[in-house]
Amino acid sequence: MKALLLRDLALALRAGGGFGLGLAFFLIVTVLVPFGVGPQSELLSRIAPGILWLGALLACLLSLDRLLALDWEDGSLDLLATSPLPLEAALMIKAVAHWITTGLPLVLAAPLLGVLLNLPAPGFLWLVVSLAVGTPALSVIGCFGAALTVGVKRGGLLLSLLVLPLYVPTLIFGAEVARRGAVGMDVQTPLLMLAGITMGVIALMPFASAAALRVNLR
Amino acid sequence: MTLAVKDLCVARGGVPVLVGLSFDLKVGAATILRGPNGSGKTTLLRTLAGLQPSLSGDIQGAEDQIAYAAHSDGLKAMLTVTENLSFWGHVFGLSDIEPAIEAFALNDLRDRLAGTLSAGQKRRLGLARLLVTGRPIWMLDEPTVSLDAKAVELFATAVRAHLAQGGSALIATHIDLGLTDAQVLDVTPYRATSDARAGASDEAFL
Numbered sequence: 001m002k003a004l005l006l007r008d009l010a011l012a013l014r015a016g017g018g019f020g021l022g023l024a025f026f027l028i029v030t031v032l033v034p035f036g037v038g039p040q041s042e043l044l045s046r047i048a049p050g051i052l053w054l055g056a057l058l059a060c061l062l063s064l065d066r067l068l069a070l071d072w073e074d075g076s077l078d079l080l081a082t083s084p085l086p087l088e089a090a091l092m093i094k095a096v097a098h099w100i101t102t103g104l105p106l107v108l109a110a111p112l113l114g115v116l117l118n119l120p121a122p123g124f125l126w127l128v129v130s131l132a133v134g135t136p137a138l139s140v141i142g143c144f145g146a147a148l149t150v151g152v153k154r155g156g157l158l159l160s161l162l163v164l165p166l167y168v169p170t171l172i173f174g175a176e177v178a179r180r181g182a183v184g185m186d187v188q189t190p191l192l193m194l195a196g197i198t199m200g201v202i203a204l205m206p207f208a209s210a211a212a213l214r215v216n217l218r
Numbered sequence: 219m220t221l222a223v224k225d226l227c228v229a230r231g232g233v234p235v236l237v238g239l240s241f242d243l244k245v246g247a248a249t250i251l252r253g254p255n256g257s258g259k260t261t262l263l264r265t266l267a268g269l270q271p272s273l274s275g276d277i278q279g280a281e282d283q284i285a286y287a288a289h290s291d292g293l294k295a296m297l298t299v300t301e302n303l304s305f306w307g308h309v310f311g312l313s314d315i316e317p318a319i320e321a322f323a324l325n326d327l328r329d330r331l332a333g334t335l336s337a338g339q340k341r342r343l344g345l346a347r348l349l350v351t352g353r354p355i356w357m358l359d360e361p362t363v364s365l366d367a368k369a370v371e372l373f374a375t376a377v378r379a380h381l382a383q384g385g386s387a388l389i390a391t392h393i394d395l396g397l398t399d400a401q402v403l404d405v406t407p408y409r410a411t412s413d414a415r416a417g418a419s420d421e422a423f424l
Contacts, residue, residue: 003305007305011296015296074292074293075292076294078292079286079306080309082268082285083306084309
């Protein structure tokens with residue numbers, strides 16, 4: 001299992017691995033939003049938590065179709081499925097590798113980009129906390145979407161359509177934590193909901209992903 | 219451990235392709251699978267390897283025993299030869315990749331990225347993976363595609379060594395590998411007729 005994680009990380013970091021794709025997209029969105037809505041710092045600081053969360057979510061979505069498609073094309077997925085590694089574990093590891101290469105950089109970059117959107121000072125901590133708690137759910141749900149659409153030629157569109165509704169609860173509660181944090185309100189309820197969603201999908205999604213993938217490998 | 223297949227019916231895309239197939243694969247023996255293109259050799263191998271369910275019939279002794287090698291080798295272009303092999307070694311729990319490198323003459327290529335190898339070299343690396351799996355039953359689908367005569371000889375030697383160590387192999391191939399005592403299993407007589415094709419479907423989304 002460690003070998004698979006290390007391989008996926010090495011592949012992501014080497015040329016053509018797609019590391020930084022999500023981060024670059026996140027950067028572009030947050031840099032361009034102030035140009036789009038105009039230089040009203042009060043308006044910007046009001047929409048900052050939502051924009052940052054939306055940017056992070058779309059950045060995550062962008063790299064999902066590579067999650068399993070590359071392994072499918074070169075036949076590694078067949079070989080992994082016949083290996084002693086349970087498919088559920090293999091997919092969980094792949095989701096973890098996706099989070100480390102996509103979600104984690106977004107969490108770390110978010111406070112810097114928050115400055116560009118004039119995020120109020122108390123909001124920084126809760127933005128980072130909400131992203132750190134919420135983005136693992138995005139990777140795990142995304143892995144399920146990738147397993148459903150693997151083998152479909154140009155399945156990226158289908159994947160986005162399938163995954164987006166599943167992302168909505170995470171987005172609602174994640175952005176709510178960041179918004180409440182920014183205006184100094186109590187964040188406990190949405191944060192617990194967000195953590196609950198993440199825990200739930202981590203527990204259930206690997207099994208759903210493996211079942212979907214087994215059907216697709218036939 | 220003997221692989222016993224009894225009255226097996228395999229399907230591709232919900233349509234039965236081979237019906238009533240029975241054979242045994244004994245320890246230390248190789249079986250060559252023959253049949254024209256599209257006769258269901260690949261489907262049979264994938265079914266035995268556990269990648270797809272059979273429509274009916276019984277497979278015994280296949281669980282966690284099979285190393286499967288398909289048309290694609292499962293190599294990562296951005297990893298070196300050694301990294302590719304040791305990854306699969308770790309996945310299967312064997313970390314010593316030297317015998318595999320030795321057997322397929324990959325020593326000079328060890329630090330090359332797999333993406334820069336020629337088709338035949340990639341195939342050799344893909345076959346070397348079989349040695350790091352430590353699995354007793356090899357299921358090989360056209361293993362000699364793009365190999366030159368010398369590499370075919372290397373491959374045949376590796377298969378013989380594997381058989382001598384108590385392994386077994388089921389090989390779908392069109393060429394003569396020089397495995398003199400191998401049995402030949404021609405799947406042509408087991409091809410599904412149109413009667414068998416009616417009404418059977420394993421597709422989840424149809």
